Amino acid sequence: MSELQTYLTENRAKFEADLSELLKIPSVSTDSRYKGDVREAAAWLHRQFDQLGFETKIYETAGHPIVYAESPAVPGAPVALVYGHYDVQPPEPLDEWQSPPFEPTIRDGNIYARGATDDKGQMLTHVKSVEAWIKSVGKLPIQVKFLIEGEEEIGSEHLVPFIQEHDEMLECDVVVISDTSQFGPGQPAITYGLKGIAYYELKLTGPKQDLHSGTFGGAVTNPANTLSKMLASLIDDKGRVQVPGFYDDVDPLTDEERDQFASLNFSEADFMRSIGVEGLTGESGYSTLERRWTRPTFDVNGITSGYQGEGAKTVLPAKASAKFSFRLVPHQDPHQLTESLTKHLETLVPPGIKMELIDYHGAPGFVVPLDSPYMSAAAAAIEKGFGRPPVFIREGGSIPIVTSFVEQLGVDVLLLGWGLNDDNTHSPNEKFCLADYHRGIKASAALWQTLSKITPNQA
């Protein structure tokens, strides 16, 4: 194994040069002027895999291509599938960049370029770690498959059908994704849970047209009044969702999780300052991190009704509508929620109002059990790479593609984030800390080793 470590140490400059090469390609997926560059980034990756002797292919889609590669099978060992993306966000506004977005520049130990952390730099740690194994040991201790897409920043439209069509090729025991962040500088993290989502639009219709609120008010049911009542009914003053049965399948937080979150160096004051508020609220009985990461929530995402221009207009609106969503935790079923929600809202529809509830999309939440052997393998590998054990965190957001992996492939997903929260993802001056890049490569290299100790059917 010392050959591996030697390779990792001796090739730091090469790894940085490779990253820089990839970052120079302006693979902006949303902008058709960059179509050739997006293809060039795919080709660049394809060459990387080809040079390692991997079976690799560029799959065409109706949009940008998908790069697939796999190392030789290792019987008896688990198979890991690395997912990442080589496309990037547009760089605009250009005049806010200190150095041009596609001329990677190193300042203070960080490499600045569009895509540095999201996701070229993070994704490349896994490509460089397999390179290190092949070039030093000669082979990998497990089979590693790579699925690198070019449409993550525009909705991964063609990836989900691709996964369905190639389910045999993609068969694996664990999915590895590095496209998130550490908990903080020097504190690596494994994101072991994401929330699910159920998104709705509630449309209420009253009279056939806006009416004079003086002549008709008090007699004609006002859809905007009704909407307020209906939305207000969905959550109580203690932040508890009031749809019957909503909490039935919610797992209580374990003491282990509560202790883990409480031990994190999370500053409410800094959090409030960063978003510009002077107080926080939420479900009572839970800390801010617990609420954000582990408790189901209800948020109105938009409301519209009646007169919204300057000044006063005395209308009784004909219509009122709201978009709202619930963030779900594992075991909460979005379909079941739609049923209970519909029933609940129907009891609140007053005479003179017609209700329509549109169910936009639902996805269940997931957690990887903390006692999963893959989780332990990842933790051990990260400790080797970063010199410090990771903390285990969850995330309130939903990453639809992760849900697709969980649903389509039926395997655990390891979200191993090498980035930092201030990496300016999607913003000017995106960066990636080069020390974290090398730690990520080292952790990834260790991961193939720690995963190889697992007997697949044991998981």
Next chain:
Amino acid sequence: MSELQTYLTENRAKFEADLSELLKIPSVSTDSRYKGDVREAAAWLHRQFDQLGFETKIYETAGHPIVYAESPAVPGAPVALVYGHYDVQPPEPLDEWQSPPFEPTIRDGNIYARGATDDKGQMLTHVKSVEAWIKSVGKLPIQVKFLIEGEEEIGSEHLVPFIQEHDEMLECDVVVISDTSQFGPGQPAITYGLKGIAYYELKLTGPKQDLHSGTFGGAVTNPANTLSKMLASLIDDKGRVQVPGFYDDVDPLTDEERDQFASLNFSEADFMRSIGVEGLTGESGYSTLERRWTRPTFDVNGITSGYQGEGAKTVLPAKASAKFSFRLVPHQDPHQLTESLTKHLETLVPPGIKMELIDYHGAPGFVVPLDSPYMSAAAAAIEKGFGRPPVFIREGGSIPIVTSFVEQLGVDVLLLGWGLNDDNTHSPNEKFCLADYHRGIKASAALWQTLSKITPNQA
């Protein structure tokens, strides 16, 4: 008095020709292309008054002119002030008119033209009735003053300061306005009460920008969630406003009023059909007419927050705001309401939200006592003109200029509507029933007589 009746009978064709002449002038106040026509309508009225030997003057304003006229003083008799307007709404959409809007056309006993009922036709009944008195009897039994403006359709901006500046000239015992409707065909009405209004905008501000509802939901107070709660708190499920003290100064409905409204030929089924709803709601314990005319109400007039476009966007909005208004009944004080409302809402502001309440405008409601001698005089006059006693109705809307008369001049206002609800006011094919025009002239002529029996200080 038989000379008067003879004049009224013999001059029906002349009255119609005069109305037609005025209706031909396209005095659209909102459109600067018609500025000369608006002035021509004012001049036309000025000539009418001048020919009767009235003192009359066209007062310039920063907008359109105000026509003022008065007949000679009659010591010991009350003074009546007729208010009306000679400006009209724009005629668009032109292609929906069966005959051109400024070419008055008679079909089925109605005269069709923009302004036919609102307000040229109705206003002219009073001009023609004083003409009849002067031309037949030689003088009026009371002093009648006329205040006819050209900006009613664009907000009467210059009338309120005009009333303030000319309070001595406008001194009177009663104001007469014909710019409303009968209760139904063949059933004249006196509108003896209007609601007041208190209009607000509530602005809630949360985080400094829209946030990701997954990452921040459940921890950061959502302004749209809060807005729903606050609006919902303002009214209960029985339609009762929940601002403390809201009903303290509300007079109970008298049995006389309840009986009067109950006896009206009001069809809930027709009402619902006309506005396209299948049910009605409102404050429990009151009939639909009682709620519309006599009970204070709360209506949300507009709401806006967060994402309102197509599809789903998972934002936790930075802001949420609503416009809403209360319709007030006599003795409810809009300023007092603003205070109680502010206090009430302040108790509901959760941590992390900043609230701003904008007080747009408030006006108290008013009723003319049913036992006022002016009311009796008007009822008797209407019975003479229409052959049937009027019913006494109220209106849920607020007419700011009426409130100004009540507040500035401190007198009763008689709202004597000669129009019909289907006159297409503000719409294509506006009309006025010629039989009602003549009945209105006859009622107005009788009114000067019945008013003359009142000793002013008796009122």
